[in-house]
Amino acid sequence: MLSLLDLCARIDSGRLTPDGAVGLVRAAIAAREPEVGALVCVDPAPAVPARGPLAGIAVGIKDIIDTADLPTRMGSALYETWRPRADAPVVARLKSLGAVPLAKTTTTPFAFLDPTATRNPSNPGHTPGGSSAGSAAAVAAGMLPLALGTQTGGSVIRPAAFCGVVGVKPSFRLLPTVGVKCYSWALDTLGLFAASVADAAHALALLADRPAIAREGDPGALRIGIVRQDFCAAPDPEAEAALVRAAAAAERAGASVRDVALPDRFGEAFAAHGTIQDYEARQALAWEYANHRNALPPRLRAALDAAQGIETAAYDSARRTAHHARRGLKDVFSGDGLDVILTYAAPGAAPSGLDQTGDSRFNRLWTLMGVPCVTLPVDRTGAGLPVGVQVIARFGDDGRALAAAGLIERALRG
Amino acid sequence: MLSLLDLCARIDSGRLTPDGAVGLVRAAIAAREPEVGALVCVDPAPAVPARGPLAGIAVGIKDIIDTADLPTRMGSALYETWRPRADAPVVARLKSLGAVPLAKTTTTPFAFLDPTATRNPSNPGHTPGGSSAGSAAAVAAGMLPLALGTQTGGSVIRPAAFCGVVGVKPSFRLLPTVGVKCYSWALDTLGLFAASVADAAHALALLADRPAIAREGDPGALRIGIVRQDFCAAPDPEAEAALVRAAAAAERAGASVRDVALPDRFGEAFAAHGTIQDYEARQALAWEYANHRNALPPRLRAALDAAQGIETAAYDSARRTAHHARRGLKDVFSGDGLDVILTYAAPGAAPSGLDQTGDSRFNRLWTLMGVPCVTLPVDRTGAGLPVGVQVIARFGDDGRALAAAGLIERALRG
Numbered sequence: 004m005l006s007l008l009d010l011c012a013r014i015d016s017g018r019l020t021p022d023g024a025v026g027l028v029r030a031a032i033a034a035r036e037p038e039v040g041a042l043v044c045v046d047p048a049p050a051v052p053a054r055g056p057l058a059g060i061a062v063g064i065k066d067i068i069d070t071a072d073l074p075t076r077m078g079s080a081l082y083e084t085w086r087p088r089a090d091a092p093v094v095a096r097l098k099s100l101g102a103v104p105l106a107k108t109t110t111t112p113f114a115f116l117d118p119t120a121t122r123n124p125s126n127p128g129h130t131p132g133g134s135s136a137g138s139a140a141a142v143a144a145g146m147l148p149l150a151l152g153t154q155t156g157g158s159v160i161r162p163a164a165f166c167g168v169v170g171v172k173p174s175f176r177l178l179p180t181v182g183v184k185c186y187s188w189a190l191d192t193l194g195l196f197a198a199s200v201a202d203a204a205h206a207l208a209l210l211a212d213r214p215a216i217a218r219e220g221d222p223g224a225l226r227i228g229i230v231r232q233d234f235c236a237a238p239d240p241e242a243e244a245a246l247v248r249a250a251a252a253a254e255r256a257g258a259s260v261r262d263v264a265l266p267d268r269f270g271e272a273f274a275a276h277g278t279i280q281d282y283e284a285r286q287a288l289a290w291e292y293a294n295h296r297n298a299l300p301p302r303l304r305a306a307l308d309a310a311q312g313i314e315t316a317a318y319d320s321a322r323r324t325a326h327h328a329r330r331g332l333k334d335v336f337s338g339d340g341l342d343v344i345l346t347y348a349a350p351g352a353a354p355s356g357l358d359q360t361g362d363s364r365f366n367r368l369w370t371l372m373g374v375p376c377v378t379l380p381v382d383r384t385g386a387g388l389p390v391g392v393q394v395i396a397r398f399g400d401d402g403r404a405l406a407a408a409g410l411i412e413r414a415l416r417g
Numbered sequence: 418m419l420s421l422l423d424l425c426a427r428i429d430s431g432r433l434t435p436d437g438a439v440g441l442v443r444a445a446i447a448a449r450e451p452e453v454g455a456l457v458c459v460d461p462a463p464a465v466p467a468r469g470p471l472a473g474i475a476v477g478i479k480d481i482i483d484t485a486d487l488p489t490r491m492g493s494a495l496y497e498t499w500r501p502r503a504d505a506p507v508v509a510r511l512k513s514l515g516a517v518p519l520a521k522t523t524t525t526p527f528a529f530l531d532p533t534a535t536r537n538p539s540n541p542g543h544t545p546g547g548s549s550a551g552s553a554a555a556v557a558a559g560m561l562p563l564a565l566g567t568q569t570g571g572s573v574i575r576p577a578a579f580c581g582v583v584g585v586k587p588s589f590r591l592l593p594t595v596g597v598k599c600y601s602w603a604l605d606t607l608g609l610f611a612a613s614v615a616d617a618a619h620a621l622a623l624l625a626d627r628p629a630i631a632r633e634g635d636p637g638a639l640r641i642g643i644v645r646q647d648f649c650a651a652p653d654p655e656a657e658a659a660l661v662r663a664a665a666a667a668e669r670a671g672a673s674v675r676d677v678a679l680p681d682r683f684g685e686a687f688a689a690h691g692t693i694q695d696y697e698a699r700q701a702l703a704w705e706y707a708n709h710r711n712a713l714p715p716r717l718r719a720a721l722d723a724a725q726g727i728e729t730a731a732y733d734s735a736r737r738t739a740h741h742a743r744r745g746l747k748d749v750f751s752g753d754g755l756d757v758i759l760t761y762a763a764p765g766a767a768p769s770g771l772d773q774t775g776d777s778r779f780n781r782l783w784t785l786m787g788v789p790c791v792t793l794p795v796d797r798t799g800a801g802l803p804v805g806v807q808v809i810a811r812f813g814d815d816g817r818a819l820a821a822a823g824l825i826e827r828a829l830r831g
Contacts, residue, residue, distance in 0.1 A: 071704060085502055088495075095703035181602060181701050185595040212729045287595050289509035290485060315626045 004168065004198035005031065005148040007060055008205055014059045021051050021059030025103055028061040028147060032106070035144040040121045041137035042146075043107040046073055055101020056209055062097055063108040063141045063150030063196075065134075069182035070094055070104060077184050078112040078119065078134075081295050091182025093151060093193055093210065100209050108137025108150055111360060113288060114158060114186050117300035118360050125167060125387050129353040132162030133360030135196070139166040142196040149206050150196040154370055155186045155280060157349070157363025159194035160378045160393055165353035165361060167380040167389025169203045169408070171195045172366075173401050175373030177211050187283040189322070190276070190370050200379055200409040207401065219406035227253055227407070228263035228341040230395075234270030235364040239351030241390045245381040246347055249392040252414035253345070253407075263339055269368060272328035275321035276367040282318040285310040325371050329398070332372050336397050343407040344395040348378040352388035365393065375401040377408040381415060418582065418612035419445065419562040421474055422619055428473045435465050435473030439517055442475040442561060446520070449558040454535045455551035456560075457521040458487055469515020470623055476511055477522040477555045477564030477610075479548075483596035484508055484518060491598050492526040492533065492548075495709050505596025507565060507607055507624065514623050522551030522564055525774060527702060528572060528600050531714035532774050539581060539801050543767040546576030547774030549610070553580040556610040557803075563620050564610040568784055569600045569694060571763070571777025573608035574792045574807055579767035579775060581794040581803025583617045583822070585609045586780075587815050589787030591625050601697040603736070604690070604784050614793055614823040621815065633820035641667055641821070642677035642755040644809075648684030649778040653765030655804045659795040660761055663806040666828035667759070667821075677753055683782060686742035689735035690781040696732040699724040739785050743812070746786050750811050757821040758809040762792040766802035779807065789815040791822040795829060 005028065013019035019027075029045075036042055043066045052058050064070055067077050069087035076082045089095075094104050109119040114134035121136040123129040124144035131140040135152025139162035142150050152159045154172045163170025171194050178193040185191060195210075197203040201217075208217035229250055237243075250260045285292070285307060291299065292307050299307065335341065347365040354361055369376050375396050382390040394411065396404035419442065427433035433441075443459075450456055457480045466472050478484055481491050483501035490496045503509075508518050523533040528548035535550040537543040538558035545554040549566025553576035556564050566573045568586045577584025585608050592607040599605060609624075611617040615631075622631035643664055651657075664674045699706070699721060705713065706721050713721065749755065761779040768775055783790050789812075792805040808825065810818035 071708075082502060088499055089704035092700040092703050095707055096700070099703070099707065176602070179602060179697070179700050181599045188590070188593060188595060283593070286506040286510070286593050289506050289513070290503035293509055293513065294485075 004142060004145045006198050007148040007202040010060060010148055019059070021053060024059035025051055025061050025105065028105060031146045035146050038122065038127060039124050039140050039144045041108055041141040041144065043076060043109055043137065044073055045106045049103050049105055051103050052101040057097065058101030060102045060149055061105035061147055062102050063106050063138050063147045064094060064104050065138050065152045066107040066110045067114050067153065067184035068094060068151060070107065073107050075107070078110040081291060081298055089182065092179045096210055106147065108141055110134050111136065112300045112303055113184060114153060114155060115303040115306065116360055117302045118357055120357065122357065123166060123353050125389060129355050129388060130165065130357055130360050132165035132353060134158040135162050136360065138196045139163050139168055139170065142168045142198060148198065148202065152194050152196060153183060154192050154194050154366070155190045156370060157366025160366045160376055161349050161361055161363055163196055164348035164378045164389065164391030168196050168198060169200050170378045171203045171207055171405070172370065172376040173207060173211070174375045174399050177401060185287040187280045187287065189279055189283060192370060200377065200405055200412045204405040204409070216402040216405065219402040222342065222403065222406040222410055223257065225253065225258040225407055225410060226340055226342045227258050227260045228339060228344050229260060230263050230265060230344045230346045232346060232365055232368070234273050238347050238365070241382065241384055242347045242349065242351045245390040245392050246345065249381050249411050249415065250345060253411050256410050256414040258410065263335070263341065265335065266331065268328050268331050271324050272371055273368045275324040276371045278313060278317055278321035279325065279371070281306060281310040282313045285313070329372055332374065333397065342396070342403060346393050346395065348391040348393040352384045352390050369395055374398050375404040377404045379408050379412050418556060418559045420612050421562040421616040424474060424562055433473070435467060438473035439465055439475050439519065442519060445560045449560050452536065452541060453538050453554050453558045455522055455555040455558065457490060457523055457551065459520045460487055463517050463519055465517050466515040471511065472515030474516045474563055475519035475561055476516050477520050477552050477561045478508060478518050479552050479566045480521040480524045481528050481567065481598035482508060482565060484521065487521050489521070492524040495705060495712055501596070503596065506593045510624055520561065522555055524548050525550065526714045526717055527598065528567060528569060529717040529720060530774055531716045532771055534771065536771065537580060537767050537802070539803060543769050543802060544579065544771055544774050546579035546767060548572040549576050550774065552610045553577050553582055553584065556582045556612060562612065562616065566608050566610060567597060568606050568608050568780070569604045570784060571780025574780045574790055575763050575775055575777055577610055578762035578792045578803065578805030583611050583614050584792045585617045585621055585819070586784065586790040587621060587625070588789045588813050591815060599701040601694045601701065603693055603697060606784060614791065614819055614826045618819040618823070630816040630819065633816040636756065636817065636820040636824055637671065639667065639672040639821055639824060640754055640756045641672050641674045642753060642758050643674060644677050644679060644758045644760045646760060646779055646782070648687050652761050652779065655796065655798055656761045656763065656765045659804040659806050660759065663795050663825050663829065664759060667825050670824050670828040672824065677749070677755065677758070679749065680745060682742050682745050685738050686785055687782045689738040690785045692727060692731055692735035693739065693785070695720060695724040696727045699727070743786055746788065747811065756817060760807050760809065762805040762807040766798045766804050783809055788812050789818040791818045793822050793826050
């Protein structure tokens with residue numbers, strides 16, 4: 004994979020120019036893209052700033068994020084020729100930092116569950132996950148050092164885990180979702196894919212203009228709570244093995260680790276996620292549904308059909324449930340004296356076949372809670388497929404989630 | 418003015434067809450638009466549904482709200498030829514209710530403070546206010562029975578008060594801002610303009626799919642707290658007189674009325690509004706600023722210039738201040754046993770001249786608090802200009818704010 008920090012260091016020291024760094028990326032794309040199919044389009048002649056903390060860093064932009072200089076197709080023929088007027092703020096921010104939004108990356112249609120044609124770089128017979136399929140796969144294939152995705156259920160953490168890269172879903176609204184095609188305004192969260200925890204932390208700190216995110220340093224005697232999310236079906240053995248292995252690595256690095264059971268209200272909040280997501284999607288995609296229902300792919304069409312029946316009172320009740328659980332999660336951290344939660348990133352390795360994107364059940368509660376989540380690769384299956392774990396911190400404590408993930412990453416190597 | 422409920426009743430009873438109702442609106446536009454200048458464009462051949470609870474109701478859509486069938490110009494030459502792909506969800510919802518989004522209404526550029534050319538229907542030498550200038554003026558001039566606007570500071574309540582119509586800024590996110598050009602994602606709120614409180618309540622209940630909003634009925638022994646917002650400069654005498662007159666009318670109608678002083682934290686929150694608004698606008702309009710700064714109008718350009726210097730830590734601090742004030746406002750309502758707050762809608766009547774849009778200082782705190790606000794006309798100055806008051810309820814208690822405003826409206830007539 005292409006390390007963002009390594010590229011930055013080479014550019015800073017004059018061993019590589021920003022144009023040269025973009026050239027490396029173009030060569031990697033030429034080599035890997037035909038097999039992986041992670042990209043919707045590549046800018047043939049982008050502006051490459053000579054300066055800036057991310058000068059020369061080519062970035063993949065999930066194709067539901069507005070770009071003024073490239074089409075934005077939402078994974079749907081309905082937007083086949085669509086070109087937004089303006090860059091989304093997160094894209095404008097990347098440019099202001101010197102980065103080059105070089106390519107649009109594949110997304111499932113409107114970031115829902117209908118699959119893309121993108122292949123898992125570790126094994127082309129397996130899905131890369133979704134909905135941010137192209138962003139995860141492009142970083143995993145070594146085509147890009149950084150890519151943007153979004154998560155409404157598990158669309159950053161799941162594909163990152165399936166592809167064996169680091170994925171970060173920051174605190175809700177740490178990065179603005181303005182100019183990002185909406186599915187659920189209470190849930191949609193911008194996130195990042197990178198080759199390492201340090202790469203992701205560096206990029207997030209710059210994008211969010213909060214240097215402390217990348218400066219937490221060694222978290223020292225970290226207090227980790229293992230959460231197994233018993234409110235949903237148990238994972239595959241490889242996910243459990245990865246969790247145990249990551250916990251053991253953290254303990255070797257000096258962390259205290261213990262099991263934590265979440266109160267019942269979190270199971271209720273987990274169940275509320277779908278009501279909130281679907282009720283809002285019915286509104287967010289009302290124009291598409293009213294005018295082009297038959298052009299929508301089958302899973303999305305079925306979900307929107309079903310969503311027409313959700314009562315507004317059920318939505319309001321789901322929001323109250325979520326609100327109480329968010330408060331309750333603060334008590335879990337402070338009452339139990341936890342710095343971070345360690346849990347599954349996905350039910351297992353990427354499923355075989357390209358007809359599905361996998362299951363987001365271990366991600367949905369945390370998206371609803373708005374808390375920062377980081378996944379990092381821990382293991383590989385016999386079929387060569389990566390398996391990750393997920394580190395979760397309090398709302399606004401993105402730096403701590405990344406520092407803890409970094410500690411585990413280092414401990415796993417050692 | 419055109420009453421929405423009156424039109425609905427005539428259509429329901431068969432005395433008027435939906436097409437006929439739209440024809441009435443077209444005739445009113447032909448008569449009044451040349452003087453007022455409230456409209457950006459009118460759909461020459463819109464779909465007019467034969468059925469639906471708002472069938473035949475022509476609606477004005479502020480020109481920062483996406484419409485698939487009409488241009489969306491944001492009040493700026495940068496978007497002169499812009500046509501969004503999809504309707505904003507609120508526009509799609511209007512259509513699904515049978516309403517006809519007939520016209521786009523003028524907006525200050527990007528809904529900031531640079532004025533439009535729209536005139537106050539009560540006196541063409543005076544501003545209609547902003548930023549939702551055209552929506553307020555079109556309803557006031559009797560051209561439309563309903564119009565949509567947005568408020569980030571005071572852009573619904575202020576123009577409604579200046580033009581002498583009822584304006585509603587609902588609870589934050591009661592109506593989705595998806596497909597609405599963003600200025601500040603923490604503040605932007607969709608609102609309505611109508612000829613009466615009952616008209617506005619009927620429309621809001623339908624748009625939000627919460628019938629209870631229009632069914633509060635007689636609020637009975639309403640407990641009203643008069644708040645004078647001492648953290649900012651005192652209003653003109655006519656605004657004070659309108660407040661006193663509205664309070665006296667409420668007392669006659671059986672309400673208990675008393676003065677309430679807000680704790681100091683609300684002055685701090687008032688001051689935090691600008692930091693949050695401007696920091697987010699810098700991001701929301703980053704593409705426009707980076708690529709077309711010189712094409713931006715002077716007030717917006719100056720605001721964005723200044724916003725470049727806001728530290729992220731100051732923004733985070735302002736958000737914490739707002740969060741604490743929101744909690745504190747619950748205590749004000751419950752601790753003081755209040756149903757609603759009654760306060761100024763604006764510092765006075767619409768200022769003379771079209772070179773400014775007036776002052777939002779009596780609106781900004783409440784936008785930041787996310788609470789429902791309703792303005793209704795109370796008085797007219799010697800120059801024939803309307804003066805309103807503002808009724809405010811707890812977050813989510815939109816129906817009570819409207820019921821209290823309705824009680825005052827009836828009491829003022831009696």
